[in-house]
Amino acid sequence: MSGKTGQGRKFNVEDALEAATLVFWNHGYEGASLAELTHAMGINPPSLYKAFGSKEDLFFSVVDHYNATHGNFMAIAFAEETSGLALMRRLLLEAADHYASASYPGGCLVISAAVTVTPANRHVADHLAKMRNDNIAAMAEALTHDLNARRIPQNTDTKAMAAFVGATLQGMSQQARDGATKEDLTRIANYAITAIGA
Amino acid sequence: MSGKTGQGRKFNVEDALEAATLVFWNHGYEGASLAELTHAMGINPPSLYKAFGSKEDLFFSVVDHYNATHGNFMAIAFAEETSGLALMRRLLLEAADHYASASYPGGCLVISAAVTVTPANRHVADHLAKMRNDNIAAMAEALTHDLNARRIPQNTDTKAMAAFVGATLQGMSQQARDGATKEDLTRIANYAITAIGA
DNA sequence: CAATTCTTGTAGTGATCGTTACACGTATGT
DNA sequence: ACATACGTGTAACGATCACTACAAGAATTG
Numbered sequence: 001m002s003g004k005t006g007q008g009r010k011f012n013v014e015d016a017l018e019a020a021t022l023v024f025w026n027h028g029y030e031g032a033s034l035a036e037l038t039h040a041m042g043i044n045p046p047s048l049y050k051a052f053g054s055k056e057d058l059f060f061s062v063v064d065h066y067n068a069t070h071g072n073f074m075a076i077a078f079a080e081e082t083s084g085l086a087l088m089r090r091l092l093l094e095a096a097d098h099y100a101s102a103s104y105p106g107g108c109l110v111i112s113a114a115v116t117v118t119p120a121n122r123h124v125a126d127h128l129a130k131m132r133n134d135n136i137a138a139m140a141e142a143l144t145h146d147l148n149a150r151r152i153p154q155n156t157d158t159k160a161m162a163a164f165v166g167a168t169l170q171g172m173s174q175q176a177r178d179g180a181t182k183e184d185l186t187r188i189a190n191y192a193i194t195a196i197g198a
Numbered sequence: 199m200s201g202k203t204g205q206g207r208k209f210n211v212e213d214a215l216e217a218a219t220l221v222f223w224n225h226g227y228e229g230a231s232l233a234e235l236t237h238a239m240g241i242n243p244p245s246l247y248k249a250f251g252s253k254e255d256l257f258f259s260v261v262d263h264y265n266a267t268h269g270n271f272m273a274i275a276f277a278e279e280t281s282g283l284a285l286m287r288r289l290l291l292e293a294a295d296h297y298a299s300a301s302y303p304g305g306c307l308v309i310s311a312a313v314t315v316t317p318a319n320r321h322v323a324d325h326l327a328k329m330r331n332d333n334i335a336a337m338a339e340a341l342t343h344d345l346n347a348r349r350i351p352q353n354t355d356t357k358a359m360a361a362f363v364g365a366t367l368q369g370m371s372q373q374a375r376d377g378a379t380k381e382d383l384t385r386i387a388n389y390a391i392t393a394i395g396a
Numbered sequence: 397c398a399a400t401t402c403t404t405g406t407a408g409t410g411a412t413c414g415t416t417a418c419a420c421g422t423a424t425g426t
Numbered sequence: 427a428c429a430t431a432c433g434t435g436t437a438a439c440g441a442t443c444a445c446t447a448c449a450a451g452a453a454t455t456g
Binding site: 242243248 | 400401402403404405406
């Protein structure tokens with residue numbers, strides 16, 4: 001299928017994806033123009049469209065790339081922690097570290113890149129909203145394991161607790177973008193940790 | 199100065215402002231086009247520019263209008279509550295009511311209308327960020343009154359507590375946009391209330 | 397009525413949006 | 427070397443962006 005003839009791609013796809021990630025992370029889906037994207041990626045529009053399909057396709061590739069790199073602390077924590085409460089605690093504290101990084105845009109790309117959009121791009125925002133809600137549902141599931149193992153009070157509303165942790169994370173993301181430091185975010189995280197008894 | 203001659207304005211400024219508010223609230227600053235704004239306001243571009251100056255000027259007028267109407271529960275709570283802790287509690291519970299309203303866009307306009315923007319509109323996003331930070335600073339000040347009156351533990355970090363409440367409110371706003379119900383938000387609020395002992 | 401003044405609707409401005417047609421350059425396959 | 431295949435850069439596409447020039451309409455003033 002893929003022939004061996006032709007000029008061959010002149011740029012590294014991973015590098016271009018990382019460059020695009022920083023642009024989308026900074027300015028959001030609609031706030032990132034093709035002109036800025038291609039400039040940051042060091043390529044011209046036809047190369048972008050050849051390699052990634054469209055701006056929207058590129059964005060979702062970027063989201064995957066983000067989740068596999070800058071945002072992978074979440075997936076790692078989910079995989080490594082056996083206790084739901086310990087997972088919540090770890091997510092909150094590590095988010096405080098990552099969201100206020102000095103060398104990258106503030107906050108979480110999934111949380112901030114498509115909050116409000118043009119009606120035509122509503123489905124892009126909905127896609128990220130679903131990822132956020134799925135993440136909270138996964139947190140609730142982890143807490144339900146604690147409940148079934150009688151590690152937390154039997155009257156615990158695990159979905160509500162997960163939603164609370166998710167809301168705290170989302171608020172921490174915005175405050176990181178608003179200038180909060182790691183220490184600021186850690187103090188917020190610790191309040192949440194206290195609230196859930198983790 | 200303002201002559202009594204001429205055609206006179208044919209539309210009601212408050213009504214137009216309210217219509218524009220709903221559009222900006224739904225789609226954000228950049229996600230709201232002039233075409234959609236003028237259509238919702240029932241006027242044509244020249245009337246909009248004559249009455250409000252520019253899209254940016256209109257947006258800031260909308261923010262003022264929002265704070266004076268849909269979002270005024272905040273200012274009212276600040277004015278009425280004497281205890282900082284009671285103020286935090288009230289803000290959280292009332293936000294749960296307002297952010298998930300069925301008849302209006304979800305969340306808070308100040309929190310969601312300009313999260314990520316084009317570089318050219320960065321200052322608009324910064325303006326809203328400042329409003330959010332100022333609000334948190336005002337919450338911290340109210341808590342400091344509690345501290346000075348020895349109503350809360352003397353080792354309380356009032357700025358951190360205010361930042362935590364602010365983060366929770368911001369997270370609640372996003373979850374409201376993501377589909378959360380009043381009940382969902384109230385459960386989140388109650389976790390935060392527990393955390394700060396209000 | 398005529399003159400003045402302000403707002404309105406129509407219709408456009410230049411700029412930028414995401415996207416692509418096309419020809420050139422550069423590689424491989426025979 | 428020749429033919430073929432693929433990515434590349436240039437330059438443009440129509441659509442939409444925020445915004446406005448302009449003239450007609452509608453009110454008050456003399």
